Amino acid sequence: MSNNNGQSNNGFPQRGNTGAGSMAFAADGESTAVLRPISLDSFAAPMSADEIRSIERAPRRRLVWPWVLAAIIAMLAAVAGGAYWFFQSHALPGVTLWGNSVVGKSQSQIADDIDAAVAKSSVTVSYNGNTAKITLKDLGLSVDSQAIANEVLSAKRDDAWWQRYAFWITKDVSTEPANPAAADSSELNSRLSISEVKPVDAQVTLNADKNGFETVAGQQGQGADPEPVAKAAVALVETLGANESKTMNVELKSTDPAVTDKIAEQAKATLDKLVKNPVTLKIGDHTIATLDANALAAASTVNANENAKLATGETRDGYVVFSADKLQQYYENSIKPTFNTKREDREVIVNNNDEEIKVLKEGHDGISITDGADANIGTDGATLLANGGGSLDVQGSIDAMKTKTTKRHVVVDLSDNKVYAYENGKLIRTMSMSxxxxxxxKTGECTGQDLCTPTGDFTIWLKYESQDMSGNLTLSDGSTESWDVKGVGYVNYFSHTGCAIHRIATKTAMNDAQVAALGNTSHGCVGIGWDQAEWFYNWAVYGTSVHVQV
Structure with missing residues (x-):
């Protein structure tokens, strides 16, 4: 019997009751929930506005892989950019120094590695039971580690961009750290107790005129041969300290000087080029000085080791080393004192062809240098010398000199029997002649073929204050004319056939008036009075133009 709650009289739910929340019991006593039937009508009901807004605000699912790809690309770009930035100041991939990899090293790191290798590169040498450790420094050799490191850093920089960073494309910098042939044997001889006759270096010196250079031959010596030791030390440096030397025996030989005759000749050639194409100092477009042979001699030395490390302020062109300090000192002591702020005009003599034949006064510009503008003449000039020439601009002002010309010209008139001296077109002296x-x-004409004064335009090309004149001449009629006159004074040759204007060749003095009354008596020369000849000799300088007319 059951009651209204779906329970039997014994208190257990009836199995057939399916009301909501009702429970049924299986035969094993476990209860089973019976759910109320679900109506599908509830799913068809329209959503409220709040429900719609809630759905719109819900986050949407997006694709992830494009962002991952972008991040990878950005990371690769950052790596590439960082590598590019890094290798701007470090050795490029594939670059080696003497076969040793230096990739990724900075210039200072490479230079430090070279310096460390140089310091470590001692060679053990032996002679007659004496041993010693010899370095490049002991052999008088130095290594310009900074220059070599710079060469390493520059390797592959001119290649195509993709080749620069390709590690499989290699470039070996093989510049010899020092020149073994330039090694000095002095320390080697001393350490091994070898009696030495020192060689004498060849020299490059100024010539006698101090406008160029000449060489003085060197002399051989006798002692230890330093070149094999230097080669062994260089080989150690080129391993960058990876190897150590074995003991090597030293041999004796006739030793060449460090600066051989050949090196001196090459150094002379370098200096000769700078004499022909000198470095000039300019204010604007106006040259105020040149670094001539004297300046080069004062500021240069010859160094047989082309790879020697330069001191501060030094530059090099081959075997010639220029010192900025010495050049500055030469400028201060020998060039700058010649500058004058007040202009002095130049004075010259020219002939009738406007050719300059004598300088009466050199003159100079008025030169004013701005304070401090010439403080770096030595440094900048040494750089230009090492590069083979050029010009150096100096701040300042110029009052340019002018040139005053005096034109001198001689006319010999054979019909007037006069010699006329003109200066700037003005007749300044008239002299009688024979x-x-x-x-x-009367006419001046040559009446025969012999003993005539030639006509035409000439210049005075040879002068003697006094000359003995003698000669023999066969005339056109077969006769012979001879002369032998001692001490002819103030001779001015104008023709290359032997004709000159000179003091008339008489044994006693003859003045201008006496010459006028004498007639023509010479073998073709022009004779003037003793009272005129010295003046004319001093006035008619070399190159003076002479016009002979009838």
Missing amino acids: AGQGNDR
Whole structure:
């Protein structure tokens, strides 16, 4: 019997009751929940506005892989950019120094490695039971580690961009750290107790005119041969300290000087080029000085080791080393004192062809240098010398000199029997003369083939204050004319056939008026009075133009 709660009289639920929340018991006493039937009508009900807004605000699921790809690309770009930035100041991939990898090292690191290898590169040498450790420094050799490191850093920089960073494309910098042939044997001889006759270096010196250079031959010596030891030390440096030397025996030989005759000749050639194409100092476009042979001699030395480390302020062109300090000192002591702020004009003599034949006064510009503008003449000049020439601009002002010309010209008139001296077109002196015997006294014409004064335009090319004149001449009629006159004064040759204007060749003094009355008596020369000849000799300088006319 059951009651209204779906329970039997014994208190257990009836199995057939399916009301909501009812429980049924299986035969094993476990209860089983019976759910109320679900109506599908509830799913068809429209959503409220709040429910719609809630759905719109819900996060949408997005694709992830494009962002991952972008991150990878950005990371690769950052790595590439970092590598590019890094290798701007470090050795590029594939670069080696003497076969040793230096990839990724900075210039200072490479230079430090070289310096460390140089310090470590001692060679054990032996001679007659004496041993010693010898370094490059002991052999008088130095290594310019900074220059070599710079060469390493520059390797592959000119290649295509993709080749620069390709590690499989290699570039070995093989510049010899030092020149073994330039090794000095002095320390080697001393350490091994070898009696030495020192060699004498060849020299490059100024020539006698101090406008160029000449060489003085060197002399051989006798002692230990340093070159094999230097080669062994260089080989150790090129391992960058990875190897150590074995003991080597030293041999004796006739030793060449460090600066051989050949090296001196090459150094002379370098200096000769700078004499022909000198470094000039300029204010604007105006040259105020040149670094001539004297300046080069004062500021340069010859160093047989082309790879020697330069001191501060030094530059090099081959075997010639220029010192900025010495050049500055030469400028201060020998060039700058020649500058004058006040202009002095130049004065010259020219002939009738406007050719400059004598300088009466060199003159100079008025030069004012801005304070401190010439403080780096030595440094900048040494750089230009090492590069083979050029010009150096200096701040300042110029009052340029002018050139005053005086034109001198001589006219010999065979019909007037006069010699006329002109200066700047103005007649300044008239002198009587005696011409060649063959010239007609009135017309000046050459009446025969012999003993005539030639006509035309000439210049005075040879002068003697006094000369003995003698000669023999066969005339056109077969006769012979001879002369032998001692001490002819103030001779001015104008023709290359031997004709000159000179003091008339008489044994006693003859003045201008006496010459006028004499007639033509010479063998082709022009004779003038003793009272005129010295003045004319001093006035008619080399190159003075002479016009002879009838």
